Amino acid sequence: MTDTTEKDEVRQISVLEITSQIKEMCIEANHFLSKDMEQAIRKAEEKEESGLAKQILEQLCENMKIAGEEMIPICQDTGMTVIFLEIGQNVHFIDGFLEDAVNEGVRQGYDEGFLRKSVVLHPLERINTNDNTPAIIHYSFVRGNQVRITVAPKGFGSENMSKIFMLKPSDGIEGVKQSVISAVKDAGPNACPPIVVGVGIGGTFERCAFLSKKALLRNLENKTEDPLIKKLETELLDEINQLGIGPGGLGGKTTALAVNIETSPTHIAGLPVAVNICCHVNRHVTRVF
Amino acid sequence: MEKHLKLPLSKIDITDLKAGDMVFLTGEIYTARDAAHKRIFEAIQKNEALPIRIEGTILYYMGPSPARPGRPIGSAGPTTASRMDKYTPVLLEMGLSGMIGKGKRSQEVKLSIMKNEAIYFAAIGGAGALLSKAISNSEVIAYEDLGTEAIRKLWVEDFPVIVVIDTLGNDLYEIGHNVI
């Protein structure tokens, strides 16, 4: 978003529009992977040699095809709905409260899209809310007067295998590598490999966790510009794919499709590292309006 | 090896299976995941009647997405099995034949699988649309209030699974890594 005069003008956006966009995005995300994700799975299938690994990747391709053609969700775990809202600071929302409108979009999307309701209201009492709300909403403010929404339903088979490591500065790059590799090893077959590994380095405890989630959204074809991080991503991907976990955890070369790292300034005493693991059903849809 | 088997599985069917076998199952299986396991386990502890017969049964760790009109079921792939580990040995002692899920099992479950001559299959995680095509009928039979976590009776036809832990305790997740 550029800082033009036009974008400085206050723009009114009805929250009803947010509801209807989010509803559609929930349904889209659960039936269609982004082109780059789809490509990555297809490429892996072409490269894999071991019989079973190749067969599983073929079945994942077939699964994507059936999902799109017959409108059956790619995976039955249609996730907890994680939503990123980047709001231009010159936007003025009207017709209701933004958070309610977002949750209404999720409610309608999960109902009308025949998506699974997987959210319990209290983590210990565990009663299903039956409409997949509340969503996890991350707000941020940006320049301009547009709204950028990303809907990323997150499955918990892989979410459960995610980890945070509060490293010491002296642990350095080696420490970061060991942390990521150990998280991937522990995840093994549970996270539905081939996986995408989102890594957040720096910030505070919660900031690096947030970054690791955000890293999963990055288009797999867009490489980072930071040469140090780019090298780390490549090396980690190679090492992970030598672990032999493979598709479905049943052995093979394709354990991860990508390692995406995001960084943030941090404290002189710390080196937080978060590893957010996502299965091959790495869902995210973005719209700007 | 590729095998097509009819359910229920006989003891011989089960002991003949080896980690790594591709199996296509046809017949009745039951779904149960976290919340249903908890209820079954509590009922066993209180000596209450169970909603399904455990002996000879195959449990599928799965909570489907809702069926669209005219379809038997929505997306229907496996969930992570290790969350059921706490409850599994008791069910195996009661004669449970096998389980379909994804991911590693505890040592305790592995030993119980060997002792009771049961079988642990994996279905492909994240292939719920594809797997739903092998399910021709689905009926909620207990714990309806649990929504997706209710116990369902499924009729499956050539449902594709892979043997992960066999009666000798071979574990494909451990063997598989050496494939590369």
Ligand code: SF4
């Ligand atoms: S980890 Fe992903 S692919 Fe596996 S069951 Fe969960 S959402 Fe589906």
